[in-house]
Amino acid sequence: MINVDRKKCIGCGECVDACVFGSISLKNNYPSISEDCRLCGACVRICQYNAITIKQEKKRKITNWKGILIFGEQRDGVILDVVYELLGKGRKLADILNEPLLCVILGKSVKGVNKLTFYGADEIHNFDHDNLESFNCEIYSEIISNFVKNIRPSIFLIGATSIGRELGPRIAAKLRTGLTADCTGLEINENGLLLQTRPAYGGNIMASIICPHTRPQMATVRPKVMKKLEKNEREGNIFNHEVNSDFLKSRIKILKEVKYDNHQDIENAEIIVSGGMGLGRKEGFILMEELANELNGVIAASRAAIDAGWADPTIQVGMSGKVVRPQLYIACGISGAVQHRVGMETSDVIVAINKNERAPIFDITDFGIVADLYDVIPKFIQNLKKIKI
Ligand SMILES: Cc1cc2nc3c(=O)[nH]c(=O)nc-3n(C[C@H](O)[C@H](O)[C@H](O)COP(=O)(O)OP(=O)(O)OC[C@H]3O[C@@H](n4cnc5c(N)ncnc54)[C@H](O)[C@@H]3O)c2cc1C
Numbered sequence: 001m002i003n004v005d006r007k008k009c010i011g012c013g014e015c016v017d018a019c020v021f022g023s024i025s026l027k028n029n030y031p032s033i034s035e036d037c038r039l040c041g042a043c044v045r046i047c048q049y050n051a052i053t054i055k056q057e058k059k060r061k062i063t064n065w066k067g068i069l070i071f072g073e074q075r076d077g078v079i080l081d082v083v084y085e086l087l088g089k090g091r092k093l094a095d096i097l098n099e100p101l102l103c104v105i106l107g108k109s110v111k112g113v114n115k116l117t118f119y120g121a122d123e124i125h126n127f128d129h130d131n132l133e134s135f136n137c138e139i140y141s142e143i144i145s146n147f148v149k150n151i152r153p154s155i156f157l158i159g160a161t162s163i164g165r166e167l168g169p170r171i172a173a174k175l176r177t178g179l180t181a182d183c184t185g186l187e188i189n190e191n192g193l194l195l196q197t198r199p200a201y202g203g204n205i206m207a208s209i210i211c212p213h214t215r216p217q218m219a220t221v222r223p224k225v226m227k228k229l230e231k232n233e234r235e236g237n238i239f240n241h242e243v244n245s246d247f248l249k250s251r252i253k254i255l256k257e258v259k260y261d262n263h264q265d266i267e268n269a270e271i272i273v274s275g276g277m278g279l280g281r282k283e284g285f286i287l288m289e290e291l292a293n294e295l296n297g298v299i300a301a302s303r304a305a306i307d308a309g310w311a312d313p314t315i316q317v318g319m320s321g322k323v324v325r326p327q328l329y330i331a332c333g334i335s336g337a338v339q340h341r342v343g344m345e346t347s348d349v350i351v352a353i354n355k356n357e358r359a360p361i362f363d364i365t366d367f368g369i370v371a372d373l374y375d376v377i378p379k380f381i382q383n384l385k386k387i388k389i
Contacts, residue, residue: 001055002039004031008051015043015052065215068094069153071144072105072116072124073163077133079105079112081268082159084119084228086221089186090157091120091229096188099154104147106140108133117236120229124236125151129243134257135163137170138250145174146247153216155194157186160220168220177214183221184342194219203319203339223267224325225346264298264315271297272326274317274344275305278333278354278373282310287377288332294384300324302334318343332373336361353377 011029018024023037031043031052044052070086072079087103094101100122105113108130116124127143148156148171156171158164160182172179184206185197193210194217200207211217266272273292275285288299301311303318317324319339329347334340336352336359344350345364352361357370369376 002033002037002043003053003055004033005051005053006030008049009047010049010051012049014046014048018042018046059213060215062213062215065152065154067100067102067151067153068097068155068157069148069151069216070101070103070121071156071158071164071167072103072110072113073159073161074105074107074110077107077110079110079116080159080161080223081228082161082164082221082223083116085223085226086157086159087116087120088228089221089226090155093155093186093188093194094120094122097154097192102151102153104144106132106143114238115231117234117238118231120234122236124238125241126238127241127243129248131248132243134254135167136250136252136254137166138252139248140167141170141174142247143243145171146244147241148175148216156216156218158218158220160222164220168218172218175214175216175218177216177218178209178211179218179220180209180211181220183219184225186219186221186226193217199319199338199342203337203342222323224323264300264312266298266300266315266317266324267322269298269324270327271295271330272300272317272324272328272344272347273297273330273332274300274302274334275311275332276302276334276340277304277308278335279305279310280333282308284333284373285311287374287381291330291377291381291384294381294388295328297326297328302337302340331361331365332377334361335359336364 009030013026015031016024021036021038023034024031039054041054044054068090070090072083090101101120102123103116103121104125106127113124113126158168168179180196180198183196183198187195189195196209196219197206273288275288292299300315300317303316305311306313306316319342321343323343325346327348329344329350331352350365351367352365353369353373353376355372362368
């Protein structure tokens with residue numbers, strides 16, 4: 001909370017100049033602070049008259065928060081793969097902390113709820129109701145934040161899907177806790193805190209973030225970054241919860257759901273042929289298609305190739321695109337910038353074709369071919385055709 005003491009203020013306006021966010025203006029000779037204020041304290045430091053003060057919120061108690069909670073996102077009653085991936089990582093973290101792993105599901109007659117224990121969960125908390133069939137951010141966030149207040153997990157993980165990205169910040173705001181978006185790594189540090197790692201400053205550094213003062217420690221994680229556990233018939237408990245009718249009130253009315261026809265599902269593809277600026281022209285993607293068809297795979301692209309208008313933005317791999325984890329990723333004419341690598345480096349086998357032997361992509365490849373892709377790929381396609389005959 002920021003306050004101006006009018007008895008001390010002389011209206012010099014130094015605070016106005018000091019505010020880099022432009023949140024302070026002088027009204028009737030007194031500073032008026034707008035909602036844009038980030039509480040950075042620059043005005044407090046500049047004021048020689050001690051007229052501006054920031055009152056710190058009382059530190060909240062963070063004891064008695066235990067367990068790791070995973071949001072069990074579903075679409076059309078089917079639990080998404082990212083939930084299994086988060087359960088895999090959550091299980092490892094829960095074992096380190098010696099705390100339980102929980103999963104909360106909202107929906108209507110969601111399939112496979114009881115099988116989530118086979119993938120690591122100790123407890124499944126199921127909210128089943130007609131009104132929860134379709135995602136409604138107001139209703140979902142109300143139910144989940146109240147549930148979290150009751151069970152008090154120390155960590156809460158959500159898939160960084162379109163739904164997770166909308167839901168996570170809303171829940172974090174309701175719980176007045178921090179949230180790290182789009183994490184690529186999660187570990188427990190020596191103090192038992194969640195180390196949340198994500199690319200920062202355009203992918204040029206990896207930032208490890210902690211949330212020491214509030215609970216739960218919340219993070220969203222992109223699909224395909226974590227690995228799901230092998231199915232294992234382990235025991236767990238399922239709790240079916242009544243839905244409080246007060247929480248079902250919403251200003252949002254869903255009129256119709258329109259499904260996006262994602263014909264190029266690169267996130268779930270097992271073989272990806274990916275093209276970059278080395279293709280030199282849009283038509284290069286015809287060659288990519290040809291190779292992908294021979295391999296029963298799909299095509300993808302670097303951001304630079306997409307920015308050049310050579311491919312559809314839905315098939316962009318990387319930091320500002322999608323994370324993929326195929327069995328085989330063939331990078332053709334892609335330099336291997338870090339922003340591209342974070343989207344594909346966990347692929348099982350990586351092959352790169354690049355003219356430049358010093359291209360950074362070769363640092364992470366299993367097989368590297370230093371050559372002109374227009375020499376190599378047609379021969380590759382020819383040989384694949386021969387094998388098929
Ligand atoms: C905030 C931010 C987010 C970003 N997000 C993404 C992202 O999500 N995904 C992404 O891909 N990028 C992203 N980028 C851009 C990224 O930094 C790179 O600019 C981009 O990945 C480069 O694409 P490229 O490898 O296709 O092109 P280039 O870097 O131009 O590389 C082309 C490569 O092709 C090789 N080559 C040229 N001709 C041939 C040939 N005939 N045969 C074989 N090899 C050849 C060259 O040696 C070179 O290595 C982001 C950048 C920023 C700042």
